[in-house]
Amino acid sequence: MHEFVPQDQEVLADVARWIGERLSGPPEVAPHRSHGPHDGRAALPELTAEGVGTAAAWETVRDEVLPTTFPTDHPRYLAFVGGAPTPAAVLADAALSAASVYGGSELEAGAVVAAERAAIGWLCSAMGYPSDAHGTFVSGGSLANLSALVAARHGRTSASGRPPGVVVAGASAHSSVRSAAETMGCEVAVAGTPDAVLRAADVEAVLAGLDPSDVVAVVASAGATNTGLVDALDEIADCCSSRRIWLHVDAAYGGAAMLAPARREAFAGIERADSVTIDPHKWLFTPFDCAAVVYREPAVARAAHRQSAHYLDAVEGDDADNPADYAVHLTRRARGLPLWASLLANGTDAYVDAVERCLATAGYAAKQVDTSPVLELAAEPRLSVVLLRRSGWGAADYAHWSSRARFSGLGLVTPTTYAGETVLRLCFVNPRTTQADVDMLLESLETLLDERTG
Ligand SMILES: *Cc1c(COP(=O)(O)O)cnc(C)c1O
Numbered sequence: 001m002h003e004f005v006p007q008d009q010e011v012l013a014d015v016a017r018w019i020g021e022r023l024s025g026p027p028e029v030a031p032h033r034s035h036g037p038h039d040g041r042a043a044l045p046e047l048t049a050e051g052v053g054t055a056a057a058w059e060t061v062r063d064e065v066l067p068t069t070f071p072t073d074h075p076r077y078l079a080f081v082g083g084a085p086t087p088a089a090v091l092a093d094a095a096l097s098a099a100s101v102y103g104g105s106e107l108e109a110g111a112v113v114a115a116e117r118a119a120i121g122w123l124c125s126a127m128g129y130p131s132d133a134h135g136t137f138v139s140g141g142s143l144a145n146l147s148a149l150v151a152a153r154h155g156r157t158s159a160s161g162r163p164p165g166v167v168v169a170g171a172s173a174h175s176s177v178r179s180a181a182e183t184m185g186c187e188v189a190v191a192g193t194p195d196a197v198l199r200a201a202d203v204e205a206v207l208a209g210l211d212p213s214d215v216v217a218v219v220a221s222a223g224a225t226n227t228g229l230v231d232a233l234d235e236i237a238d239c240c241s242s243r244r245i246w247l248h249v250d251a252a253y254g255g256a257a258m259l260a261p262a263r264r265e266a267f268a269g270i271e272r273a274d275s276v277t278i279d280p281h282k283w284l285f286t287p288f289d290c291a292a293v294v295y296r297e298p299a300v301a302r303a304a305h306r307q308s309a310h311y312l313d314a315v316e317g318d319d320a321d322n323p324a325d326y327a328v329h330l331t332r333r334a335r336g337l338p339l340w341a342s343l344l345a346n347g348t349d350a351y352v353d354a355v356e357r358c359l360a361t362a363g364y365a366a367k368q369v370d371t372s373p374v375l376e377l378a379a380e381p382r383l384s385v386v387l388l389r390r391s392g393w394g395a396a397d398y399a400h401w402s403s404r405a406r407f408s409g410l411g412l413v414t415p416t417t418y419a420g421e422t423v424l425r426l427c428f429v430n431p432r433t434t435q436a437d438v439d440m441l442l443e444s445l446e447t448l449l450d451e452r453t454g
Pocket of ligand 1: 176221
């Protein structure tokens with residue numbers, strides 16, 4: 001089954017054709033092909049002892065499996081946080097799979113490690129981190145947050161003689177922060193109020209009741225997923241540094257907005273964080289999965305994460321630059337390579353333009369909502385998140401419209417809760433989302449009510 005037979009060449013050509021078609025225009029979602037969470041168990045062929053062959057398997061993937069998805073780079077995928085990879089990134093990613101690169105160490109990965117290091121270096125310089133800051137790419141923001149908190153706790157003992165046991169997190173912190181804390185056996189002390197900027201005073205109020213030696217870290221958000229809010233990083237950094245407490249900034253979604261000069265100010269202080277999470281697979285145009293965790297002082301993270309075993313002796317030289325050493329992983333995909341290849345291909349200015357385009361589209365959407373007789377902003381747009389309400393609608397109406405939009409192939413837009421109220425949330429991370437796409441969605445929101453009341 002490892003032999004690459006002549007018929008496989010034809011499959012390869014078809015895969016290449018399919019990828020080309022997929023990249024050359026906005027993806028289409030055929031009405032009723034997209035399956036929801038409970039109807040995704042389509043009638044797929046059974047696995048058999050003999051197998052159907054590479055060509056038939058590919059045809060099934062192409063015709064039966066992939067068309068049931070709602071791709072995140074669809075221009076009207078505005079739910080959660082989408083992702084719209086560049087062709088340069090997709091092609092490098094596809095080749096990476098074929099190259100069988102073990103991305104954990106320099107020994108096998110050669111210049112791939114240097115390419116990933118350069119991509120990490122670009123992220124660090126965007127944040128204003130020192131030139132010796134470093135980190136690695138992991139599967140997602142969740143693993144990045146866990147890795148950072150493990151590094152924050154490494155080698156420390158609280159006054160009680162045990163490792164520190166409390167993670168202080170803003171009320172808008174991503175769910176993965178709580179999950180990381182639970183994985184580590186830590187408690188979470190919540191600071192501030194949901195859907196509001198976390199300020200130093202909120203953090204101080206929580207720290208006042210804690211023994212600083214028992215605090216693993218303070219976690220602030222730079223772009224809360226639900227609202228796009230950026231916490232008051234500079235003053236929180238003051239509060240942490242005066243108490244010698246580790247500051248982790250979760251910029252998984254929002255960090256990309258730092259590239260836009262007009263937005264940079266909001267991130268002031270991020271360069272003082274001990275560690276930062278930023279996900280290129282969200283708003284920096286790489287395929288899933290690609291998230292970065294970076295450390296101002298990488299030696300601490302390396303001490304926390306480097307695994308040791310006899311069979312690893314060959315890769316354990318003290319000056320080795322091994323991406324495995326900076327997170328909770330060992331074997332890893334060199335998932336930073338597609339980001340690097342795309343930066344090389346497109347240049348860094350194109351990233352600034354693409355991020356600014358998303359911000360401008362969010363601004364356009366907010367303006368259209370504002371002038372609509374039946375739509376209303378639930379909050380001023382922050383970064384590229386727009387929260388809106390439809391007059392007269394309750395939770396069931398939003399859910400009904402959202403599932404109709406998905407099944408008809410119009411778009412993927414889901415409701416959320418903001419300040420205790422059900423609202424619709426639009427998150428713009430695809431530079432190919434146009435004003436016409438926004439108009440289409442907003443018009444549908446307006447006409448559906450007419451249909452139901454008329
Ligand atoms: C998406 C997100 C995460 C989790 O990232 P995954 O890549 O989904 O694991 C963490 N923090 C924030 C702020 C996010 O937006």
